Amino acid sequence: MRGSPLMASQRPADDPCLADLSRTELGELLDGEPSYRLDQVWEGLYRQRRPLDEITNVSKALRSAIADLLPPALGLVRTQSADRGSTVKQLWSLRDGHLVESVLMRYRNRTTLCISSQAGCAMGCSFCASGQIGFDRNLSVGEIVEQVLATLQHPSAATSRSSGALNIVFMGMGEPMANYDAVWSAVERFHGDMGIGARHITISTVGLVPGIARLTAADLPVNLAVSLHAANDRMRDRIAPINRTYPLRELAKCLAEYRRAKRRRISLEWAMIGGVNDSDRDVAELAAYARPLAAHVNLIPLNPTPGYGHEPSPQSTIERFAAELASHGVNATIRANRGTSIDAACGQLRADKQVAIGRTRRRASPRVQSR
Structure with missing residues (x-):
């Protein structure tokens, strides 16, 4: 990990999460690591669909450094x-x-x-x-x-x-x-x-x-x-x-x-x-x-x-x-x-926010109007 930008103390601009980075951007972040590290991390995340901390062919220290720099975007x-x-x-x-x-x-x-x-x-x-x-x-x-x-x-x-x-x-x-x-x-x-x-x-x-x-x-x-x-x-x-x-x-x-x-x-x-x-x-x-x-x-x-x-x-x-x-x-x-x-069916997702009740008016006439 010597010389890796992951050892820097500042986060990347705008605090992205790990999934925000393209493969090229992650490679730039891992500059200084052996080239195969990028393959291991990327393959583990997307092909194997594993959490970062379960990609065990990557050292715990590197996984921790990545996680500290690029924390998850979502909290359940x-x-x-x-x-x-x-x-x-x-x-x-x-x-x-x-x-x-x-x-x-x-x-x-x-x-x-x-x-x-x-x-x-x-x-x-x-x-x-x-x-x-x-x-x-x-x-x-x-x-x-x-x-x-x-x-x-x-x-x-x-x-x-x-x-x-x-x-x-x-x-x-x-x-x-x-x-x-x-x-x-x-x-x-x-x-x-x-x-x-x-x-x-x-x-x-x-x-x-x-x-x-x-x-x-x-x-x-x-x-x-x-x-x-x-x-x-x-x-x-x-x-x-x-x-x-x-x-x-x-x-x-x-x-x-x-x-x-x-x-x-x-x-x-x-x-x-x-x-x-x-x-x-x-x-x-x-x-x-x-x-x-x-x-x-x-x-x-x-x-x-x-x-x-x-x-x-x-x-x-x-x-x-x-x-x-x-x-x-x-x-x-x-x-x-x-x-x-x-409230998980089509049209029901609202993330627990409250809304006011309204109605769509029924037709006033059976005649079709077109633009």
């Missing part, structure tokens, strides 16, 4: 489980006190980890708890990556190692496309260093067209999901206010370009809100929007949140909605919600 506040232990939600505290949540879901032949990209969210979608609490800040690449590493290293995730493929979905708190640089760096870390295939990584967006355009030009064909929830501009303006900036026609054009470039099926997410977006006309509008994109539709029974007064559509309505989509030539799946009892 609480772990909750539901669905007989197959759904686990973790509440994390960031160094500045902001809170984020991630959710691990085990299935028979796969494990899905839903992670956050921001503390809070600025998109203001009416039914979403993250949008109801407002925006705090973007997460760093290390804070995103550490959600995955720390979750997989936690005892609650032990059985997931033998549960088939690991899927990473950016469907937690925040809008990933509004924090694109950190999100994409995390995707590259998951793919290139942890060995998670691009087809097992999904980025969900409420429809930020510039971010989708950047994703179209990127070199990895990850999955793209769009939180749609309405297929006419008047209603979507109220449910997802970003539609006022990037209306449906502009979004559809960008999605078509993504599909042509990546040859990947696009998913459209549709929260089934009773009396708001579950009518026959909604079916026709959604089918007309999804069919040219050859998109798959995920129908999600609305999950309760403290800041939204509407009820989910009845199960019979959801099943009829799916059947009508099929009759229009659109493939649709009804999602089985997981973790509702611990």
Whole structure:
């Protein structure tokens, strides 16, 4: 360790965590150590997915020096489980006190980890708890990556190692496309260093067209999901206010370009809100929007949140909605919600913050208005 910058007393600028550093940056920090030390540390962290203090082919002194210089970004506040232990939600505290949540879901032949990209969210979608609490800040690449590493290293995730493929979905708190640089760096870390295939990584967006355009030009064909929830501009303006900036026609054009470039099926997410977006006309509008994109539709029974007064559509309505989509030539799946009892289901993540109750207005007229 003689001559290593790790022996310096000052931390790097902005106090990054270990996962914030690229391989090149970590190599620079280990300058003065034998060259194979970088391989040992990097392999232990990302391929073996082990905590730093368990990478025992690296000396304890060096591990301690790295840990002192680059402490963890996340502190585990609480772990909750539901669905007989197959759904686990973790509440994390960031160094500045902001809170984020991630959710691990085990299935028979796969494990899905839903992670956050921001503390809070600025998109203001009416039914979403993250949008109801407002925006705090973007997460760093290390804070995103550490959600995955720390979750997989936690005892609650032990059985997931033998549960088939690991899927990473950016469907937690925040809008990933509004924090694109950190999100994409995390995707590259998951793919290139942890060995998670691009087809097992999904980025969900409420429809930020510039971010989708950047994703179209990127070199990895990850999955793209769009939180749609309405297929006419008047209603979507109220449910997802970003539609006022990037209306449906502009979004559809960008999605078509993504599909042509990546040859990947696009998913459209549709929260089934009773009396708001579950009518026959909604079916026709959604089918007309999804069919040219050859998109798959995920129908999600609305999950309760403290800041939204509407009820989910009845199960019979959801099943009829799916059947009508099929009759229009659109493939649709009804999602089985997981973790509702611990506020871990789609749209429920809010990191224990309180919100005021509001409602989205019902239609005043059956007439469709377009931009």
